[in-house]
Amino acid sequence: MGAALSTEAVREKANQNEMAWFVARTRYFRQEIRLRDELSRRGVDVFVPTVSARKSRGSGSFERVLAPNLVFVRATKADACMLVTHYSLPLRFVPDCATRRMMVVPDKQMDDFRRVFDLSIGEGGLVDQPLELGEKVRVTKGTLKGVEGYVEELLGRTYVVVSLIGCLWARARVPRAWLERI
Numbered sequence: 813m814g815a816a817l818s819t820e821a822v823r824e825k826a827n828q829n830e831m832a833w834f835v836a837r838t839r840y841f842r843q844e845i846r847l848r849d850e851l852s853r854r855g856v857d858v859f860v861p862t863v864s865a866r867k868s869r870g871s872g873s874f875e876r877v878l879a880p881n882l883v884f885v886r887a888t889k890a891d892a893c894m895l896v897t898h899y900s901l902p903l904r905f906v907p908d909c910a911t912r913r914m915m916v917v918p919d920k921q922m923d924d925f926r927r928v929f930d931l932s933i934g935e936g937g938l939v940d941q942p943l944e945l946g947e948k949v950r951v952t953k954g955t956l957k958g959v960e961g962y963v964e965e966l967l968g969r970t971y972v973v974v975s976l977i978g979c980l981w982a983r984a985r986v987p988r989a990w991l992e993r994i
Contacts (some may be wrong), residue, residue: 828888829890830889831886832889832916833885833917834885834887834905834915835906835977836884836903836906837882837883838902839902840902841880842880843902844877847903851895856886856891857885857887858883859926860882860883861879861882861980862875883903917977924959924960925976927955928982928983943963944963946964949961949991949993949994952990952991954986956972956984959974962975969985970985970986971983
């Protein structure tokens with residue numbers, strides 16, 4: 813006679829097969845891009861926040877990592893664990909302090925965070941409602957349409973700021989007229 817699974821155990825087993833974004837740290841310094849390329853080669857959806865930068869000497873450019881030692885992996889929990897145990901990739905998944913399980917970033921939050929790194933937007937329009945600094949807003953036009961974050965001003969320019977897991981922030985310049993209070 814088999815033991816009945818608790819509700820928590822059933823939920824955990826179901827979560828093993830759901831795709832999610834997991835936060836991981838690299839074991840070694842400056843390995844983010846190499847790991848991103850290796851995971852992509854294996855068909856894993858991965859995100860490493862980078863920006864293209866120019867070399868100070870000579871010609872050419874390189875990718876500069878904006879969140880050192882962090883890699884975001886979209887996989888099932890079982891596949892994410894297999895990357896470390898079976899393929900011996902130098903990753904450590906970050907635990908959620910509250911649940912002590914692998915930290916999961918909701919899809920909408922991760923999508924907003926990724927889109928903020930695309931800083932190419934066009935011109936704004938008329939401001940139809942005043943916004944307070946720090947107010948929660950949604951972008952209504954342009955490449956960032958639908959992104960939710962907080963409004964910030966710096967040197968007379970308006971930005972939308974997106975927070976990820978409470979310790980990483982990304983911002984993109986957005987015309988104030990493209991923001992609506994939510």
